Amino acid sequence: MAPEAFLQDATRTSAREGAVVLTNVTKRYGDQTAVDRLSLTIEPGEFISLLGPSGCGKTTTLRMIAGFEHPDAGSISISGADVRGTPPNKRDVNTVFQAYALFPHMSVAENVAYGLTQRRTSKSEIQERVTAALDMVQMRRFAGRRPTQLSGGQQQRIALARALVNRPSVLLLDEPLGALDRQLREEMQLELKLLQSRLGITFVFVTHDQGEALSMSDRIAIMREGRIEQLADADTVYSRPATAYVAAFVGQQNFFRGTVTDGGAGIDSPHVRVRAAASVLPSGTGSAAVRPENVTIEGETDADAQPNEVRGELLGVSHLGETMQYLVRLGDDQSLIVRRPTPQAPRLALGDAVVCRWRPQDVLLFPSDDAAAAAGYVAPPTE
CATH class of the missing domain: 2.40.50.100 (RNA polymerase II/Efflux pump adaptor protein, barrel-sandwich hybrid domain)
Structure with missing residues (x-):
C-alpha cells in the first residue's frame, strides 16, 4: 500500500473534510487585541500561509484553530463542525512547531508512534502506520535512532511524520523551518509543498518569511494588527498588492x-x-x-x-x-x-x-x- 493511500482515513466521506472557517474571530489579552474580527475560509486541501511581522496575530490565529487559545468572540469550524469548547486532542488537526518537541529518550519510531500509543491503537496498526509515515518523509532507515543523533532537517521530518501518522484533515505549521539554515530551509520548502500536494491535506502555515509563503502557498493572508490586509495567490500579492503595507512587506x-x-x-x-x-x-x-x-x-x-x-x-x-x-x-x-x-x-x-x-x-x-x-x-x- 502506498504511504499516501494508507494515511488517508477511509472513514472520511465529507466533501468539506479539511475546511476551516473563521467568522468574526476576536482574541484579546487584557487591553491588547491580538486578533480583531477576523474572517477567513480555508478550502479543503489548500496550502494557505498566514504571513506578517511579529505581533500581527498570525500565531494567535493558528493557536485558536488548534484549540490552545479560545476566541473571545466569533466562531471556528473545522470540517463543518463548530469546535468551540472542543479541546485540542479532540480536534481533527495536528500541529508542527518550530521547536520540534521530540522526546530525546525515545527512538524515532517511538516518537512517531507516541500519539497512536496514547490512543491505545493496536500494535500491528501502529507498526504499519509508523512505517508508512516514515516512508513518506524518507526516514524509515533512521527508525531506531534517537533524535539527538539526527540533523535539524531530519528532526523536522520526524516531527512531520509524528503529526501525519494520526491522519489529521488539517495540519497546522507554526514557523516550522525557522531553526534551519538557509539551504536546508529551501530544501524543506520544496519537500513540504510536494508532500502536501501528494496527500491533499489542508496545510495552514504561519511564517514571517515572505519567501517561504511565496514559494509554497496556494493563497497568502497578509496580516496586520490582527486583521487580514490582503488574501490572494502569490502572484497577485506580489504583482498587484492591495495596499502600500502589502507592497512594502512582500519583497x-x-x-x-x-x-x-x-x-x-x-x-x-x-x-x-x-x-x-x-x-x-x-x-x-x-x-x-x-x-x-x-x-x-x-x-x-x-x-x-x-x-x-x-x-x-x-x-x-x-x-x-x-x-x-x-x-x-x-x-x-x-x-x-x-x-x-x-x-x-x-x-x-x-x-x-x-x-x-x-x-x-x-x-x-x-x-x-x-x-x-x-x-x-x-x-x-x-x-
Whole structure:
C-alpha cells in the first residue's frame, strides 16, 4: 500500500473534510487585541500561509484553530463542525512547531508512534502506520535512532511524520523551518509543498518569511494588527498588492511620496516625476512604488531627465548570485535600490553618476493614508 493511500482515513466521506472557517474571530489579552474580527475560509486541501511581522496575530490565529487559545468572540469550524469548547486532542488537526518537541529518550519510531500509543491503537496498526509515515518523509532507515543523533532537517521530518501518522484533515505549521539554515530551509520548502500536494491535506502555515509563503502557498493572508490586509495567490500579492503595507512587506519596494498629478496617474516627489499607466489616485498627496528588479541603471547621460527617470550617485554594489544589487543615493534623505540579472548588469564604479529608469506599467500608486503605512519600509537614508 502506498504511504499516501494508507494515511488517508477511509472513514472520511465529507466533501468539506479539511475546511476551516473563521467568522468574526476576536482574541484579546487584557487591553491588547491580538486578533480583531477576523474572517477567513480555508478550502479543503489548500496550502494557505498566514504571513506578517511579529505581533500581527498570525500565531494567535493558528493557536485558536488548534484549540490552545479560545476566541473571545466569533466562531471556528473545522470540517463543518463548530469546535468551540472542543479541546485540542479532540480536534481533527495536528500541529508542527518550530521547536520540534521530540522526546530525546525515545527512538524515532517511538516518537512517531507516541500519539497512536496514547490512543491505545493496536500494535500491528501502529507498526504499519509508523512505517508508512516514515516512508513518506524518507526516514524509515533512521527508525531506531534517537533524535539527538539526527540533523535539524531530519528532526523536522520526524516531527512531520509524528503529526501525519494520526491522519489529521488539517495540519497546522507554526514557523516550522525557522531553526534551519538557509539551504536546508529551501530544501524543506520544496519537500513540504510536494508532500502536501501528494496527500491533499489542508496545510495552514504561519511564517514571517515572505519567501517561504511565496514559494509554497496556494493563497497568502497578509496580516496586520490582527486583521487580514490582503488574501490572494502569490502572484497577485506580489504583482498587484492591495495596499502600500502589502507592497512594502512582500519583497522590496522603492517608495516615492509627493503630490498627485496628471489626473491621478502620477506623483511629483522631491527627486523624480513618477508616472503610472493608469489614473487611480484622488487629488492631494500619495505614494508611488517601484520594485528594484523593474529599474534599469546606466552611466549618466547629458539628456534632460524624463518622468520615471532619476539621477543619483552609486553608493554600493552587491553580488547576490543571480542578480546584482545597486544602491543609488538620490539626495540626503532617500536612496534607490536597483537589481539586475547578473549577465545584464552594467559594470559601474562606486561614486559614478548614474541614471535609473522604469516603465509606467511597473509603477504602483497608493493614496496618502495608505502611503503612511509604508513609511517604515522606505529605502534607508544614505548618510
